Amino acid sequence: MSRTIKEIYNEAVRERNRRLELTEFASDSKLSVMNGVLWVVATVIYSFETLLDVFTVDISEAINNRINGTPNYYANVLLKYQQGDELIVREDGLAFGYAQVDESKQIITQVSYVENTDDSNIDSKLILKIATGAKGHLEAIPAVELLPINAYISKLKFAGTRIEVISTKGDVLVPRLTVFYDGAVPEAEMYDAIEERIREYIMGIDFDAAVYVSRLTDAIRAAEHITDVYIDDAAVPVQGVFIACHDTDGHIQPLQRIERMTYTASGYLKESSRKDEEAELPTFREAITLRLENYEI
Structure with missing residues (x-):
């Protein structure tokens, strides 16, 4: 948290008074040249510390909102799946994406997840349940369509992650x-x-x-x-x-x-x-x- 201008100014004055070479400039007058310079410097320092506070908050929010690799990340990724479209590498080469977003091809409307563990594997498996249709009239996604969906999620998943996408009749x-x-x-x-x-x-x-x-x-x-x-x-x-x-x-x-x-x-x-x-x-x-x-x- 940034200090106030008064706190910064008082600290600068104390530091000045500790130095023998600056004692001749000591003055209690707020109109003195040295105290005026100190006040301007304190204001600049206060502005810089305030900017740092804002930057820290922005960085914290960005980190907290980053859900890469979490179950929510994979759930959101599935909701963006576009039937029949091919994933391409972004221009920056850092991720996959679609050339154009087409909501009419986004057939997955509901996603939930559960982490499943078994004795044969140390790492848990993330099981994602999906369905299509409107709420109250949901339907299973056909098995033939699950193949490209699993291929899609395999391209986007993080290395070592075990994921299974399922969709069954209600x-x-x-x-x-x-x-x-x-x-x-x-x-x-x-x-x-x-x-x-x-x-x-x-x-x-x-x-x-x-x-x-x-x-x-x-x-x-x-x-x-x-x-x-x-x-x-x-x-x-x-x-x-x-x-x-x-x-x-x-x-x-x-x-x-x-x-x-x-x-x-x-x-x-x-x-x-x-x-x-x-x-x-x-x-x-x-x-x-x-x-x-x-x-x-």
Whole structure:
């Protein structure tokens, strides 16, 4: 932190008075030539120290904002990937880049990361999950497109860094719940409202965020005319909130019940398409059991 002009001036005066060869110039008058020179010099020194303070702050911010080689760096790099374009070396020869930025070719819209360690490797592996599409309507990037994406990240990664980029189909959400309503509207309208609330819940979840059973049931309960959301332990099939993940080969895995919360394998949720390997998984409407509230009990 820079000193004040007064502090610099007083220090200069003390230093002057210590030197015998300058004692004849000693004076308490602020109008003396020597004190005037000292004040001007103090002002110049103060200006220089202030510039150094500004420079130090700027350098610190630049260093702190530098994320080269960190997980965030690779996540940001993937968001800038341009499908079909070739990386070229910059004119200064210090990095790769695209000849022209084209946002229409930037197909990766969501990225998250996790560091994975195993006993066979001392260094951890950085696993980057990616997806394309708008939030709430995310999709996996086809395997054929993952090849150039991995080649792209290999050119940009730092030597010795172990990185794997994956993109899998969304985890299928199966909310097997009993929902009670007041009977003020038709059953079909209630199912529509419940589906809308579930989709809004999915839309509100950040990519690769935790999935909570209580937040899903709260979202459904917030629909108009719904009186309760209940997990019936005696129901067949067994009720609860379930998800079915896809592996990296695109094959569906068995349904897993969420006890309280979990994380998705793909980073996002979706409804069963009722096609191919998802043919046996119910849609939101099919999974929900709707019951009329009996106020006489």
